[in-house]
Amino acid sequence: MHRSTRVVVVVSVLLAAVLSVATNVASSATPSSWRPYLWLAWPIAAVLVLVYAVVEVSRARSDDYERPSPGSVSVRSRLLDRVDRIWVSGGLEHSLYHEARLELGLAKSVEAQHPWGLTLAEPRGQPQPVPVGTPIHVVFEELDKTMLILGAPGSGKTTTMLELLRDLLTQARHDSSAPIPAFLPLSSWILRREPLEVWISREVSERYQIPISHVRAWLDNEHLSLMLDGLDEVAVEYREQCIGAINGFRQKHGTVPIVVSCRTEDYQDFRTKLKLYGTLTILPLSREQVKLFLDRLDRSFGQVQLMLTREESLWELVDNPLMLSVMILAFRDRASEETFVSVAGQGLSERLFTTYVRTMLGRRLTADQSPRSTVLRVAFLARQLEQTKQTVFSFDLLDDRFLPTKTLMFADYETRVWPAFNALAIGAIVGALYGWRGVIVGVIGGCIAGLGPIERIQTGDISDQRTDPRLSTRAYYNWKLTWRAADIRDAISFEFRSEYKKENINIGSLLLVISVLAGVLLGSLHSVRSVVLHVTATFLIGVIAVLTVKVFWYTSEPAPHNLRIEFPSSGLRAVLRNGVFVTLGVAAISGVLAAGLVDLRFGLASAASVALYLLGCFGGYALIQQAQVRFLLRKSDFLPFPSGRFFDYGVQCLFLRRVGDGYIFVHRSLQEFFSNLWIPDTDKLDLDRMHALIPRN
Numbered sequence: 001m002h003r004s005t006r007v008v009v010v011v012s013v014l015l016a017a018v019l020s021v022a023t024n025v026a027s028s029a030t031p032s033s034w035r036p037y038l039w040l041a042w043p044i045a046a047v048l049v050l051v052y053a054v055v056e057v058s059r060a061r062s063d064d065y066e067r068p069s070p071g072s073v074s075v076r077s078r079l080l081d082r083v084d085r086i087w088v089s090g091g092l093e094h095s096l097y098h099e100a101r102l103e104l105g106l107a108k109s110v111e112a113q114h115p116w117g118l119t120l121a122e123p124r125g126q127p128q129p130v131p132v133g134t135p136i137h138v139v140f141e142e143l144d145k146t147m148l149i150l151g152a153p154g155s156g157k158t159t160t161m162l163e164l165l166r167d168l169l170t171q172a173r174h175d176s177s178a179p180i181p182a183f184l185p186l187s188s189w190i191l192r193r194e195p196l197e198v199w200i201s202r203e204v205s206e207r208y209q210i211p212i213s214h215v216r217a218w219l220d221n222e223h224l225s226l227m228l229d230g231l232d233e234v235a236v237e238y239r240e241q242c243i244g245a246i247n248g249f250r251q252k253h254g255t256v257p258i259v260v261s262c263r264t265e266d267y268q269d270f271r272t273k274l275k276l277y278g279t280l281t282i283l284p285l286s287r288e289q290v291k292l293f294l295d296r297l298d299r300s301f302g303q304v305q306l307m308l309t310r311e312e313s314l315w316e317l318v319d320n321p322l323m324l325s326v327m328i329l330a331f332r333d334r335a336s337e338e339t340f341v342s343v344a345g346q347g348l349s350e351r352l353f354t355t356y357v358r359t360m361l362g363r364r365l366t367a368d369q370s371p372r373s374t375v376l377r378v379a380f381l382a383r384q385l386e387q388t389k390q391t392v393f394s395f396d397l398l399d400d401r402f403l404p405t406k407t408l409m410f411a412d413y414e415t416r417v418w419p420a421f422n423a424l425a426i427g428a429i430v431g432a433l434y435g436w437r438g439v440i441v442g443v444i445g446g447c448i449a450g451l452g453p454i455e456r457i458q459t460g461d462i463s464d465q466r467t468d469p470r471l472s473t474r475a476y477y478n479w480k481l482t483w484r485a486a487d488i489r490d491a492i493s494f495e496f497r498s499e500y501k502k503e504n505i506n507i508g509s510l511l512l513v514i515s516v517l518a519g520v521l522l523g524s525l526h527s528v529r530s531v532v533l534h535v536t537a538t539f540l541i542g543v544i545a546v547l548t549v550k551v552f553w554y555t556s557e558p559a560p561h562n563l564r565i566e567f568p569s570s571g572l573r574a575v576l577r578n579g580v581f582v583t584l585g586v587a588a589i590s591g592v593l594a595a596g597l598v599d600l601r602f603g604l605a606s607a608a609s610v611a612l613y614l615l616g617c618f619g620g621y622a623l624i625q626q627a628q629v630r631f632l633l634r635k636s637d638f639l640p641f642p643s644g645r646f647f648d649y650g651v652q653c654l655f656l657r658r659v660g661d662g663y664i665f666v667h668r669s670l671q672e673f674f675s676n677l678w679i680p681d682t683d684k685l686d687l688d689r690m691h692a693l694i695p696r697n
Contacts, residue, residue, distance in 0.1 A: 075214050079180055080172055082208045086660040087183045088166045127281065136160060137167035143278030145225070145257035146250075150264040151282030153669055154322025157261040160282060161227055164259065168225055179225035179257055180218060182208075186260075187233040187391045189242055196249035200226065207660060222256050231262035231274075233668065235389040243272045250275050284319035293324070303331045307340070317348055322667055329654065330356035332363070343692055353673040354692055360653040362695030369649040371694045373637060375677075377646060378655050379685060380404075380638040382665065382674035391671070394662035395569040398629050404636070404683040418621050422446035422612055429608045433601050437521040442609070445514050449613040511546070515539040522602065530598075537597040537606070541590045545610045548586045549617045566642055567630055570661065572622055579618025587611035 130139055140147055151157045161183070168181040182204050189199055197219060204224075205212040218224045234242045246260065260274060264281070267273075294305055304327055308314050317323040330336055330352060340355045361371045384402045385393060423446035430442035519535035568576065590610040595603025633639040640646050647663055650656035655670065656663045665671035677685055 073176075075210060076176075076180060079182070079204075079208055079210050080169055082210075082660075083165070083181060083183060084169050086208075087162055088169065127279075130280075135167060136164045137171070139280060140164055140168075140257075140259065143280070146277040147259045148267075148274055148276045148279045149259060149261040149282070150267055150279060151261075152265070152284065152320055153263060154320040154667060155282040155284070156321045157263075157282060158229055159321070160280070161229055161259060161261050165227055179223050181225040181227055183227045183229065185233070185391055186228050186230050186242065187389065189245070190235050190238045190389055193238060193241060193245075196245040197252065199245075200224075200249075219253070219256070222253065225257040226259070228258065228260045230391065230668075231260055232266040233391050239266075239270065240272050243270060243274055247272070247275045285321065285324065286319075287315060290318050290324060303333065303337070304328055307331050307337060310337075311340075313348055314352075317352060322669060323349070323352065326352060326356045330359050332359055335359075335362075339692075346689075349669075350673065350676075353670065354689075357655070357693045358695050360655070361693070364649070364653050365695075366649060368645060372690075374646070374649065374653070375690055375693050376685065377638060377640075378650060379674045379677045379690070382671045383678050385665075385671060386675045391668065392659060392662040392664050395566050396571040398569065398626060398633075398639075400625065400629060403629060403632055404638075418616060418624065419447045422449050422616065425612055426609050430605045433605050434522055438605070441514075441518050441521050442605075444517065445609060446612070448510055448514065449609065449616070511539055511542040514542065533598050534602070537594050537602065540597075541594055541606050541610060544586065544590055544593075545613055548582065548614060566644075568619075568623055568626055572619055572626060575619035576623065579615065583611055583614040583618060586614060 149157050149160055151160075165181050165183050168179075172178045172180055182200075184200065184203050184207070188203065189196075192199065201212055201215045201219060204210060204215045215224075228246070231239065231242065246258075249256075250258070258276070260276065290308075307327070308318070314327070318327060331340070336355050336359050339358050340351055343351045343354045346354070357375070361374065365371070381393060385391065388397065388402070390397065423443045426446035426449065427439050427442035430445075431439035434441070515535045515538040518538040519531040519533075523531035523534035565573070587607045587610045591603040591607030593603075594606035630639075630641050634641045647656060647658070650663070651658055654666055655674075657666050658664075665674075677689055679686055
């Protein structure tokens with residue numbers, strides 16, 4: 001929200017408050033028989049002011065969205081630079097295909113275009129070969145800028161898309177009217193499974209740190225060119241739903257340029273097909289292409305050629321650029337050949353990856369990163385990414401789902417510690433003000449307040465279907481932090497949709513129980529009015545606290561991502577940063593309201609209780625959980641703390657690649673290889689296969 005918008009909202013709310021006071025003064029002339037009931041005006045006024053504030057924020061945000069921003073040109077340039085830095089400079093130029101030749105000092109031999117064959121097919125047309133050397137952006141334009149890229153694993157689908165991204169970035173820099181290309185991995189869509197335009201707006205805003213109002217405007221005005229990578233990387237059970245979301249987006253935004261990549265075999269199994277104009281298929285490499293590629297470069301490839309001559313079966317692997325690049329990096333000397341021959345009882349691809357990993361570790365030995373720990377950590381990272389159905393790792397992903405099953409038994413203590421802490425803290429505060437009656441009310445209320453964040457983490461998924469019975473902390477606070485595709489009115493209506501009626505009824509019932517308990521124990525039993533006042537004030541303050549949690553997440557702005565700061569993660573830092581201010585403000589308002597309705601003592605107790613509840617919801621509980629996860633991972637040697645050196649070493653070994661604020665495996669096939677080192681349905685590594693990866697001194 002812009003500064004001018006906030007000023008308008010504050011002034012409007014203050015004017016409403018002044019009007020309420022003036023009305024209250026004017027009402028002093030009411031008949032004396034009405035005066036015993038005038039106290040009801042306070043809760044009614046508080047509710048009206050809250051509703052008025054929500055409406056004003058909603059209206060102001062709508063005005064901001066409709067009004068063009070004078071900084072849109074600089075924001076456009078910022079997005080272009082960030083997409084280029086993350087995916088072209090950090091992705092394409094450090095892909096395994098390029099690294100294989102750069103390793104041999106052959107930077108000048110890197111072609112502008114890929115060396116493998118392509119075919120394209122228009123609707124109801126036969127596939128046609130693409131002439132060698134044809135720029136990929138020309139093919140994209142021929143297919144009406146709506147294209148599906150198909151190919152086998154390792155064939156170069158992502159590399160082809162990144163080459164197209166590079167060309168479109170160049171066009172966008174020279175032509176201000178050209179769409180802005182945005183590269184987005186589709187695997188993150190499953191976290192919320194929302195309409196694609198909602199996911200795109202939030203994902204571009206979060207991933208590239210761009211105000212969401214600009215992203216929405218670009219999307220509505222068709223100024224974005226969408227590059228959705230890895231439809232096959234979406235969890236199997238949600239692929240058809242994802243295709244439906246893409247097709248639904250195409251119906252609303254039919255002229256937005258879009259390209260999607262997917263493995264050919266997986267796409268053929270889909271019942272529903274993408275409604276895209278054309279298909280670009282990447283063909284396997286022929287023997288002639290591989291021989292020509294090796295012969296024309298350098299004698300450093302002699303070991304690869306020798307291995308292909310001795311092991312005829314290796315030709316089965318080099319029909320795609322990935323395996324050719326892995327082979328170039330793996331076979332560097334006689335020792336690598338011996339490693340490949342010695343690994344028996346495995347498939348060809350596994351033997352090749354084993355040789356590759358062992359060779360890279362042997363050539364990059366370092367004192368502070370032992371090969372054994374590196375293999376263990378990389379294998380653990382790969383397995384957890386597979387289990388969470390993600391491809392990009394960031395520190396926001398570190399929640400209890402990133403713990404091995406054997407460790408989870410130690411990970412549930414915070415579900416007991418947090419309610420106990422709330423019960424003791426609130427019980428002590430209220431007890432100091434009200435005596436033993438306050439202790440009872442505080443302990444019970446504190447337990448219920450402490451369960452609030454836990455229950456929302458377990459059941460607070462935005463979608464109707466649950467990806468996991470234990471929704472991750474990241475999904476909890478990151479969704480609440482960045483899902484802003486609707487304004488506050490939509491946020492409130494979402495929380496009260498029919499499928500959430502049971503949850504809201506349960507919350508209301510708990511508030512009513514606490515309110516009655518507070519009225520009976522804290523109010524004067526000799527005065528019905530005192531009991532009613534305590535019940536009304538407690539219920540009203542509880543409603544305000546719950547609505548604050550439901551509403552204020554949607555007004556939070558994400559914090560700048562910084563990989564140097566691992567704990568708390570960037571998403572959690574943003575929650576804590578915004579949550580402290582919201583907590584202090586709402587607690588103060590609740591305390592004043594309670595003091596006005598009852599007395600100062602009740603106001604202090606209410607303010608303290610609301611503050612502790614909101615602190616838990618706005619990052620307090622997640623902070624404890626994240627600290628616990630980091631401790632357990634470090635203790636098990638699965639992830640050191642700090643872990644910057646480990647990830648840098650993984651990048652040096654060409655196992656990982658840094659992309660923006662996260663890390664990704666250089667290829668999904670390598671991620672699957674490391675993940676398969678774990679014995680199925682256990683938390684144990686296959687020690688024999690693990691030891692085969694460790695180079696001998």
